[in-house]
Amino acid sequence: MTAREDTAIPAAGNSPAILARAEAKPARRLRLKWLVPTLYIIFLMLPIYWLINMSFKTTNEILGGFSAYPQNFTTDSYVEILTNPAWYWGYINSLIYVTINTVISVSVALPAAYAFSRYKFVGDKHLFFWLLTNRMAPPAVFVLPFVELYSSMQLFDTHLAVALAHCLFNIPLAVWILEGFMSGVPKEIDETAYIDGYSFPKFFVKIFMPLIASGIGVTAFFCFMFSWVEMLLAKNLTTVAAKPIAAVMTRTASTSGYELGLLAAAGVLTIIPGAIVIYFVRNYIAKGFALGRV
Amino acid sequence: MAKITLDHIRHAYGPVSSPADYALKELDHVWTDGGAFALLGPSGCGKTTLLNIISGLITPSEGRVLFDDRDVTTLPPEARNIAQVFQFPVVYDTMTVRQNLAFPLKNRGIPKEQIDARVPRILDMLGLSTLADRRAESLTADLKQKISLGRGMVREDVSAILFDEPLTVIDPHLKWQLRAQLKTLHREFGHTMVYVTHDQTEALTFADKVVVMYDGEVVQVGTPQELFERPAHTFVGYFIGSPGMNVLPVTLDGATASLGGETIALPGGARAPAGTKTELGIRPEFVKLGAEGLAFNVTRVDDIGREKIVHGTLGGHPLAAILPEGAEVPAEPRAAFAPEGINIYADSWRVETGA
Amino acid sequence: MNKTINNRAWFLVLPVLLLVAMNAIIPLMTVVNYSLQESFIAGFWDWVGTRHYEEVLGSERFHGALIRQFIFTGIILVIEVPLGVAVALAMPKKGVWASVCLVLMALPLLIPWNVVGAIWNIFALPEIGLLGWGLNELGFDYNYTNQPLAAWFTVVLMDVWHWTSLVVLLAYAGLQSIDEAYYRAAKIDGASRWAVFRFIQLPKLRTVLIIAILLRFIDSFMIYTEPFVLTGGGPGNATTFLSIDLVKAAVGEFNLGIAAAMSIIYFLMTLLVCWLFFTLMNNDRERQS
Numbered sequence: 001m002t003a004r005e006d007t008a009i010p011a012a013g014n015s016p017a018i019l020a021r022a023e024a025k026p027a028r029r030l031r032l033k034w035l036v037p038t039l040y041i042i043f044l045m046l047p048i049y050w051l052i053n054m055s056f057k058t059t060n061e062i063l064g065g066f067s068a069y070p071q072n073f074t075t076d077s078y079v080e081i082l083t084n085p086a087w088y089w090g091y092i093n094s095l096i097y098v099t100i101n102t103v104i105s106v107s108v109a110l111p112a113a114y115a116f117s118r119y120k121f122v123g124d125k126h127l128f129f130w131l132l133t134n135r136m137a138p139p140a141v142f143v144l145p146f147v148e149l150y151s152s153m154q155l156f157d158t159h160l161a162v163a164l165a166h167c168l169f170n171i172p173l174a175v176w177i178l179e180g181f182m183s184g185v186p187k188e189i190d191e192t193a194y195i196d197g198y199s200f201p202k203f204f205v206k207i208f209m210p211l212i213a214s215g216i217g218v219t220a221f222f223c224f225m226f227s228w229v230e231m232l233l234a235k236n237l238t239t240v241a242a243k244p245i246a247a248v249m250t251r252t253a254s255t256s257g258y259e260l261g262l263l264a265a266a267g268v269l270t271i272i273p274g275a276i277v278i279y280f281v282r283n284y285i286a287k288g289f290a291l292g293r294v
Numbered sequence: 295m296a297k298i299t300l301d302h303i304r305h306a307y308g309p310v311s312s313p314a315d316y317a318l319k320e321l322d323h324v325w326t327d328g329g330a331f332a333l334l335g336p337s338g339c340g341k342t343t344l345l346n347i348i349s350g351l352i353t354p355s356e357g358r359v360l361f362d363d364r365d366v367t368t369l370p371p372e373a374r375n376i377a378q379v380f381q382f383p384v385v386y387d388t389m390t391v392r393q394n395l396a397f398p399l400k401n402r403g404i405p406k407e408q409i410d411a412r413v414p415r416i417l418d419m420l421g422l423s424t425l426a427d428r429r430a431e432s433l434t435a436d437l438k439q440k441i442s443l444g445r446g447m448v449r450e451d452v453s454a455i456l457f458d459e460p461l462t463v464i465d466p467h468l469k470w471q472l473r474a475q476l477k478t479l480h481r482e483f484g485h486t487m488v489y490v491t492h493d494q495t496e497a498l499t500f501a502d503k504v505v506v507m508y509d510g511e512v513v514q515v516g517t518p519q520e521l522f523e524r525p526a527h528t529f530v531g532y533f534i535g536s537p538g539m540n541v542l543p544v545t546l547d548g549a550t551a552s553l554g555g556e557t558i559a560l561p562g563g564a565r566a567p568a569g570t571k572t573e574l575g576i577r578p579e580f581v582k583l584g585a586e587g588l589a590f591n592v593t594r595v596d597d598i599g600r601e602k603i604v605h606g607t608l609g610g611h612p613l614a615a616i617l618p619e620g621a622e623v624p625a626e627p628r629a630a631f632a633p634e635g636i637n638i639y640a641d642s643w644r645v646e647t648g649a
Numbered sequence: 650m651n652k653t654i655n656n657r658a659w660f661l662v663l664p665v666l667l668l669v670a671m672n673a674i675i676p677l678m679t680v681v682n683y684s685l686q687e688s689f690i691a692g693f694w695d696w697v698g699t700r701h702y703e704e705v706l707g708s709e710r711f712h713g714a715l716i717r718q719f720i721f722t723g724i725i726l727v728i729e730v731p732l733g734v735a736v737a738l739a740m741p742k743k744g745v746w747a748s749v750c751l752v753l754m755a756l757p758l759l760i761p762w763n764v765v766g767a768i769w770n771i772f773a774l775p776e777i778g779l780l781g782w783g784l785n786e787l788g789f790d791y792n793y794t795n796q797p798l799a800a801w802f803t804v805v806l807m808d809v810w811h812w813t814s815l816v817v818l819l820a821y822a823g824l825q826s827i828d829e830a831y832y833r834a835a836k837i838d839g840a841s842r843w844a845v846f847r848f849i850q851l852p853k854l855r856t857v858l859i860i861a862i863l864l865r866f867i868d869s870f871m872i873y874t875e876p877f878v879l880t881g882g883g884p885g886n887a888t889t890f891l892s893i894d895l896v897k898a899a900v901g902e903f904n905l906g907i908a909a910a911m912s913i914i915y916f917l918m919t920l921l922v923c924w925l926f927f928t929l930m931n932n933d934r935e936r937q938s
Contacts (some may be wrong), residue, residue: 021758033738033739035739036735036736036739037736037739037740037741037750037754039734040754040813040817041750041753041754043810044753044756044810045753046779046815047768047769047772047810048756048757048768048931049779050768050771050772050778050779051768051771054665054771062777063777065776066776066777066782068779075711075868083871090741092690094761104668107661107801108664108665108668109665110662111661111662112661112662112664112666113667114661114937115658115661115662116662117650117652117657118650118653118658119652119653119654119655120652120653120654120655120657120660121654121655121656122656122659122698123656127662127666129927131665131669132923132927133919133920133923134669134672134673135867136749136867136871136920136922136923137673137871137916137918137919138870138873138891138892138895138912138915138918138919139871139873140871140892140893140895140896140899140912140915141680141895141912141913141915141916142672142676143896143899143900144677144680144900144905144908145675145677145680146672146676147677148676148679149671149675149676149679164668164671164672165672167668167669168672168673169667171668171669172669175665177698183650186650187651202702225758225759228759228761229758229759229760229761229762230762231761231762231763231874232857232874232896236900245761246761246763246764247692249763249764249767250763260771260777261889262766263771264771267760267764267767267768270760270761270764271756271759271760272763272836274758274759275752275756275759275762276757278752278755278756278759279752282748282751282752283748292875326674351833370836371833371836371837372837372839377837378833380830380834380836381830381835382828382830384830384831384834386849387852388848388852389848396838397750397838398837398838398839399846401838401839401840401841402839442834445834445838446837478861528910622665
């Protein structure tokens with residue numbers, strides 16, 4: 001009995017609904033779809049535009065009334081920030097501790113992630129879980145203890161203190177991301193390298209790391225991101241010498257009234273390092289955000 | 295079930311400035327309703343391009359595609375009544391096997407009673423009845439490919455089923471099983487099937503007619519036997535058979551061909567246009583080693599159990615011969631060419647001999 | 650992966666362990682210490698056992714903060730996850746526009762949190778900010794500095810603005826991993842757009858969605874800087890979430906014992922949620938392999 005003997009199922013042509021769908025003008029559907037990301041991006045850019053708008057106005061003009069663009073365009077705020085050490089050291093301090101933190105986090109996370117990826121050892125699952133819980137630690141809980149801890153280590157008000165403090169959540173994140181990427185590299189590659197006579201450090205640096213280069217890039221990106229944006233710990237662990245830009249901004253807000261124009265300019269300048277970093281990793285964003293786990 | 299007509303199809307992916315820019319060179323074929331066809335060739339030969347033109351993923355730069363004399367050239371895949379099985383299993387993980395098979399029918403608004411009548415038959419045909427209510431996610435690759443196939447076959451109105459190297463991810467010991475089942479299904483249901491592969495065993499066992507492609511061109515269409523015995527192109531000879539056909543450069547002279555001082559008799563003679571590269575092709579199966587024939591130097595013998603492959607040189611050119619199991623390589627071997635296995639090629643294309 | 654058993658791997662993990670433990674265990678021990686003691690005279694501490702815990706767990710102030718926190722987290726999850734997925738679905742799959750979109754969308758994620766708060770602080774001011782001015786022009790009586798509902802609206806909007814992109818990027822990455830063949834097969838099967846989403850995209854997005862929900866839940870649960878800069882926790886305590894309340898108690902009121910007890914309770918809650926999600930993810934991973 002062949003299939004031809006079945007009856008009542010349409011012999012030719014699909015159902016009208018499917019044909020209609022197939023022949024539907026693609027242009028119409030595409031236009032609607034394109035609207036969604038566009039509207040979303042406009043939504044994202046509006047507040048940033050507003051900030052830029054205000055950064056080019058004087059505080060008086062801002063408080064004077066509402067205007068969509070500066071009536072008296074001025075770069076005074078930017079000049080002030082870029083020439084006043086009290087201001088620009090804020091940025092430099094932030095950049096210093098963020099860089100230190102990223103370097104430390106990625107460096108120690110690499111061997112650890114390797115261990116989790118390739119080996120089974122006593123307590124490995126529990127250790128991994130415990131590490132991740134630290135990513136979930138509320139900074140508010142740690143503010144006071146950290147101040148005590150780092151003061152007792154004579155590290156209060158240093159870049160190193162903030163960098164180390166941020167390790168609390170950045171190292172677990174780094175280990176987690178790197179482990180995901182490393183697990184995508186087959187163990188056979190390690191074994192081949194050993195057979196070929198590579199020592200572990202040489203294998204790790206010359207063979208392994210290039211294979212997970214995008215993973216390292218993504219990890220560095222996230223470490224930079226979470227350290228750069230975190231303010232509670234950074235502010236409370238510093239006073240003068242390593243004062244981050246956030247502290248400078250809040251000081252300005254309280255002591256001299258609300259210097260809105262200055263604040264806006266300062267704000268705009270904090271967005272720039274982030275924008276630069278995103279630009280550099282833009283090709284990895286799509287793939288890397290999967291964190292090696294899709 | 296449909297007759298597929300490819301009417302002067304040519305396709306280029308980018309701008310065309312010369313004939314070499316075409317990924318798929320001109321092709322004009324009619325494929326009969328209900329036949330099983332294999333598109334065979336190495337990577338980059340254009341077989342996937344051709345498959346995509348048939349399925350509707352690509353609209354060819356030139357020419358028309360007809361299903362049963364209906365022009366479908368510009369129709370997308372979903373309007374063409376085709377089914378496709380991909381290189382890796384494509385199933386709906388969250389549905390059961392049964393739901394997977396019912397899905398195409400449900401989308402077409404087919405009434406429930408008919409779905410309930412049809413799906414079990416397909417399940418049965420594919421040997422999936424016992425797994426009908428298992429989630430597709432948990433099955434092995436070969437079973438998932440069967441589900442893919444089933445989703446194609448469950449539709450009564452399917453014009454053709456297209457396979458794009460479907461056995462790539464299947465375990466070797468399950469490949470032959472699946473292949474055999476495909477053949478059985480084809481015999482039973484009679485769908486037109488087009489099967490793309492680079493594996494000659496798959497092509498030769500599955501298809502009624504094999505379309506051998508090379509460098510964007512269809513080089514030969516024929517039954518497995520025709521391809522084996524009368525390769526129309528040196529590539530076909532080389533690609534099919536293991537080891538492939540021996541190709542020796544020769545000079546033609548009417549009834550004989552000569553190579554390195556030796557002459558080979560050509561039954562019926564052969565004539566090739568002047569200035570062409572002339573070659574003689576003969577399969578190792580048709581090269582007999584014995585006391586008589588052309589001078590032959592042995593370089594290596596591969597004993598693969600049921601036969602021996604003797605590699606050597608003839609007039610400085612490599613030649614392979616096959617000895618049956620147990621036969622010994624003669625001390626002073628000479629190679630004799632069985633006349634029925636001789637093919638003459640001019641510029642790689644076969645020249646008709648008088649025989 | 651077939652892992653080899655090797656306890657010497659601990660050496661590889663040691664630096665990580667030391668750095669994190671230093672930051673985690675010592676402070677936690679300090680906090681536990683404080684939570685169990687009371688100091689009436691500076692420098693002298695008395696053991697009070699679980700009294701602080703009982704006080705916290707019974708205090709209305711804590712309950713208030715807790716409820717506000719759960720409501721806040723709930724609202725933003727309900728908005729951000731579907732919105733993020735929807736935007737990811739609508740984005741181009743490749744090409745120059747895809748890159749442009751991704752870079753622009755990632756921008757809010759890299760703005761320091763105090764600046765985020767400051768941006769919205771100004772943006773939503775009734776006379777000065779685009780949002781504030783705009784809403785009032787449209788006829789709404791909007792002032793987040795003294796209207797609790799307006800404050801909530803602004804805080805939620807700010808968080809959506811700030812973090813939805815994380816969901817978008819994660820979902821987008823997940824969608825990229827779906828092979829084109831699945832969409833083709835679905836077209837051939839005559840599947841509707843909704844069916845494609847339900848049977849192909851959503852199942853494949855499961856892992857990234859769990860990660861996204863976990864990250865957003867935890868991060869919103871400990872949110873501090875942005876709402877603090879925006880509303881200071883007000884008006885009154887309308888937008889005082891758990892972290893804000895905690896820091897107020899610890900730094901503002903210097904009530905170390907209470908703050909410590911609150912911290913531990915807070916921390917245990919996040920641990921519980923963490924453990925739940927982790928188990929979920931592991932089951933997921935095991936099911937897929």
